[in-house]
Amino acid sequence: MSTSATRRRRLTTGRALAWAYLIAILFVTIFPFYWILRTALSDNYALMANPASILPVGFTWGPFKRVLGLATTEESIAEGGSGASVEIGHFLVNSLIYATVSTALIVFFSTIAAYAFARLQWRGRDFMFSLFLTALMVPGILTLLPNFVLVKELGLLNTFAGMILPGALFSAFNIFFLRQFMLGLPTETEEAALLDGAGRIRILFGITLPMTSGPMITLSILGFIGMWNDYFWPLLVTSDESVQPLTLALAVFKQSSPQAQPDWAGLMAATLVAALPMLGLFMVFGRRIVNSIGFSGIK
The missing domain is CATH 1.10.3720.10 (MetI-like)
Incomplete structure (x- = not known):
């Protein structure tokens, strides 16, 4: 086998390992966000019955409606919510x-x-x-x-x-x-x-x-x-x-359930709403952050 062929094989193997590593890191980073979204789109009662499901269980927009104050107390309790609400606009x-x-x-x-x-x-x-x-x-x-x-x-x-x-x-x-x-x-x-x-x-x-x-x-x-x-x-x-800022409101919302467990779907929906401004900020200014840190230097 020629030297050039061996070099090409090593390069291909290295690239494959690099891509596998990057995909693994990407998966570990993104999966928690997906799990939050999956929980936020689930019905609490169905979620308790099938907590290991990868897809949303009993798909519903109810958690987001509860967080945004668009759901009635009866609708909230029917989907496993606590009946509590959070004035997310005020805390935002x-x-x-x-x-x-x-x-x-x-x-x-x-x-x-x-x-x-x-x-x-x-x-x-x-x-x-x-x-x-x-x-x-x-x-x-x-x-x-x-x-x-x-x-x-x-x-x-x-x-x-x-x-x-x-x-x-x-x-x-x-x-x-x-x-x-x-x-x-x-x-x-x-x-x-x-x-x-x-x-x-x-x-x-x-x-x-x-x-x-x-x-x-x-x-x-x-x-x-x-x-x-x-x-x-x-x-x-x-x-x-x-x-009080939104971080404290989320903690209060978590503890406000009179039932056996918190309104996890509603809490994850509120977390997503709270995280959206930060995600948008990173999407717009992410490259500027990296470049500024790179050229600032230490002297």
Whole structure:
């Protein structure tokens, strides 16, 4: 057998193994989403009778109607629902406010701090940046209790301010990420602007920020997703439905069943509705996220 034929055989085998691996990873990643959809399209009574079915059991749109408030109590109970409802529109708005305002404040203040560390010369800058980096080594769970006590003493429990402010002014990772990118930007334009009499604030907003838009959008998307999925911190500081995000509403909906088990079909339907904005966000901006992380670099 010739060398070229052996090389072709090895290449074909390698490609086959690579494709098999990718298909396996894709299956493991996508199957939970399919299982959620299959459960959301099932009747609860039929689901209990045949829980291992791959296809929806007793196909129905009832769970989505219950979640969206379109089903009556009688219709809900007839399909194995609890009769409880969730004002998903109200909680979606709460989640949108919480995630949007938090993300905007975090990225804004992180950008200003990153510019100070990357472009300004001041005594103790490098030492202070090292202190900032130590925050990356502190588990977030350790800061929950001090932040809760602070929010309580300020009288901000059950408010959007109480949920947003503790994490809005400082993000060690965001500052580090943006600083590393700014260090790689050319300084000639900024130096020319300084010679023309422009101030640092004008340079920051007129020159540096437009060149940093890619990483800022990346951090905004990742931050928005993190805030949208946040559960434990809102659980600590809110008990009023007027400000609770959707993640807490789903937990309450799960526990509201007076029957032997929760309304799993309705819960999965609500989960899908809650996940749709994030799926759309990834579909639109997924390539930008990968590219921004790729070219930002570590210097």
